[in-house]
Amino acid sequence: GQQVMQIPQYQHVQEGEDFTTYCNSSTTLSNIQWYKQRPGGHPVFLIQLVKSGEVKKQKRLTFQFGEAKKNSSLHITATQTTDVGTYFCAGPEGADGLTFGKGTHLIIQP
Amino acid sequence: KAGVTQTPRYLIKTRGQQVTLSCSPISGHRSVSWYQQTPGQGLQFLFEYFSETQRNKGNFPGRFSGRQFSNSRSEMNVSTLELGDSALYLCASSPRQGSYGYTFGSGTRLTVV
Numbered sequence: 001g002q003q004v005m006q007i008p009q010y011q012h013v014q015e016g017e018d019f020t021t022y023c024n025s026s027t028t029l030s031n032i033q034w035y036k037q038r039p040g041g042h043p044v045f046l047i048q049l050v051k052s053g054e055v056k057k058q059k060r061l062t063f064q065f066g067e068a069k070k071n072s073s074l075h076i077t078a079t080q081t082t083d084v085g086t087y088f089c090a091g092p093e094g095a096d097g098l099t100f101g102k103g104t105h106l107i108i109q110p
Numbered sequence: 111k112a113g114v115t116q117t118p119r120y121l122i123k124t125r126g127q128q129v130t131l132s133c134s135p136i137s138g139h140r141s142v143s144w145y146q147q148t149p150g151q152g153l154q155f156l157f158e159y160f161s162e163t164q165r166n167k168g169n170f171p172g173r174f175s176g177r178q179f180s181n182s183r184s185e186m187n188v189s190t191l192e193l194g195d196s197a198l199y200l201c202a203s204s205p206r207q208g209s210y211g212y213t214f215g216s217g218t219r220l221t222v223v
């Protein structure tokens with residue numbers, strides 16, 4: 001079945017530094033979604049990308065979908081303590097719901 | 111509007127017992143999906159219900175089952191509980207079938223002892 005890989009698994013940054021997480025799928029995706037889960041919380045939908053090469057921004061967050069629609073990235077500029085959490089990418093696997101990556105845990109040191 | 115409501119929030123069960131978890135989706139959302147989250151395996155798809163019918167099922171044993179009612183509320187049941195079933199069970203709703211940006215509930219934390 002489809003696999004969605006995310007790197008890195010953990011990322012420690014100083015507050016104010018930038019952060020990037022990468023997502024790669026073993027198959028071409030019709031769309032890719034990003035979620036954030038705060039410690040002790042539940043995943044919260046951030047965005048969905050559909051078009052090849054698409055780039056979307058949400059304040060300090062920039063999301064990209066690769067030209068081949070098999071990879072994606074999330075970049076956060078000037079991290080803040082409120083950015084702490086685990087960031088997941090997810091892609092639809094045919095009729096089998098969403099396949100989630102294992103996530104990147106963002107740890108911010110003040 | 112109210113979010114996705116899952117009950118109970120926490121549950122402790124003994125091996126061999128069965129458990130039923132409940133999920134009320136956002137009003138107007140007709141699709142409900144269930145996921146199991148564990149530290150080792152991450153988020154894994156269990157099943158999706160739409161219009162009271164199971165549309166998709168993940169790779170879980172038959173001990174895991176679910177259903178959806180006419181008001182879109184959903185329940186999932188796990189029979190003959192095993193220690194490995196300890197996990198956070200998350201319900202997610204969306205307006206229609208398929209994956210279009212889920213709204214997750216807070217989850218039910220199940221501990222099997």
